[in-house]
Amino acid sequence: MAPNEVLMVGSVPETGPQEVFCRLLAALPGRLQAVPDGETGERSNYIGWQLQRFPRVARRNELGGTPLPELGSPTFSLEDIEPTGYDEAALSSYAEFTRLRQQKIVPPDVLFQIGLPSPYSVITGHIKPELAIAIEPLYEQRVAESIDHIVANIHHNDLVIQWDLCFEITALEFNQGRLTDKRHQPYFSTSVLQGLVDRVVRLCKRIPGDVKIAFHLCYGDLRHKHFVEPEDTSLLVEFANALLSHERIGSRTLWIHLPVPKDRSDAEYFAPLAGLKLNGLDSGSKSPLLYLGLVHANDEAGTRKRIETAQSSIPFTFGIATECGLGRTPLEEIGSVLQICKDVTTERSSEHL
Known part of the structure; x- marks a missing residue:
């Protein structure tokens, strides 16, 4: 049986939210349980637009940071960190979302999806790694302020907040010795897995319990290359299970998304997913809790093969997606991606609506 749901991970190379909403909903009728605003404009470079929020002395040297003073590290206060701007972008896009819903372009059951990178x-x-521990609580406070503003002004039953976890994955791979670039070495000294989970839990505690959350587990998309190729899904399953086992997270997680490289249509890649502990999560939802990022542009045959292998390898249904957002995808490939997503899926039945 063909999958019947598609996840648009986040970014889409369009001019603005209206164009993103309209294009995705027209291209994928009856297949989206949530729709993002496309992370257009300055947000299209993932976390790049956040660099200016930090004082120059705190930024990495290769990103234009100034050298540390010779007489010891500087101290910082909240005033040194500018507001994130994620809340202002979300509220502007939500106004467009509600306008299109009133025009019946956005179906009543489709949620407004906000993607946020983890602090x-x-x-x-x-x-700079030596300043990360000092800066982290201040930036977390700015993210918390953005969350507060979002949840105070968007109807909770319209909303799903997706945490985009990229450098968490590279930290875990570094800890396993598969990445050697010191840039990916965790800047904290506690257990790597537990330290990462604790940070996500802190963020989720800030989100009211009736707001749905989701997770995009990412291996990177710099120039359409992963930081390191996953051996299989075992590390992703370990991280996902650690997140989902926490009471603040599991009971309201709407989905987990993870990548499937283009050359991995083998059962060995998918086999660890049998150990993904989805039981008891968001039991009121009839939508899939797992999205596999197995759609690749201009490769419908390969996409179908990856779906077939996944279906024969794991014991539960899933939706489909690309490996990462489309923000850096060449414009000429977007049509191919959307057409494949439509062609390899069916519309949701009325029981999902």
Whole structure:
């Protein structure tokens, strides 16, 4: 049986939210349980637009940071960290979302999807490692303020917040010795897995319990290359299970998304997913809790093969997606991606609506 749901991971190379909403909903009728605003404009470079939120002395040297003073590390306060801007972008896009819903372009059952990078990813990507511990709680506070503003102004039953976890995955791979670039070395000294989970839990505690959450587990998409190729899904399953086992997270997680490389249509890649502990999660939802990022542009045959192998390898249904957002995908490939997503799926039945 063909999958009947598609996840758009986040970014889409369009001019603005209206164009993104309209294009995705027209291209994928009856297949989306949530729709993102496309992370257009300055947000299209993932975390890049957050660099200016930090003082220059705290930024990595290769990103234009200034040298540390010779007489010891500087101290920082919240005033040194500018607001994230994620809340303002979300509220502007939500206004467009509600307008299109009133025009019946957005179906009543489709949620407004907000993708947020974890503070850990932003800090790892932008901040000098020796200053990360000092900067982290301040930036987390700015993210918390953005969350507060979002949940105070968007109807909770319209909303799903997806945490985009990229440098968490590279930290776990570094810990296993599969990445050697020191940039990916965790800047904290506690257990790597537990330290990463604790940080996600802190964020989720800030989100009211009636707001759905989701997770995009990412191996990176820099120039359409992963930081390291996953051996299989075992590390992703370990991280996902550690997240989902926490009471603040599991009971309201709407989905987990993970990548499937283009050349992995073998059962060995998918086999560890049999150990993904989905039982008891968001039991009121009839939508899939797992999205596999197995759609690749101009490769419908390969996509179908990956779906077939996954279906024969894991004991539960799943939806489909690309490996990462489409923001850096060449425009000429977007039509191919959307057409494949439509052609290899069916519309949701009325029981999902």
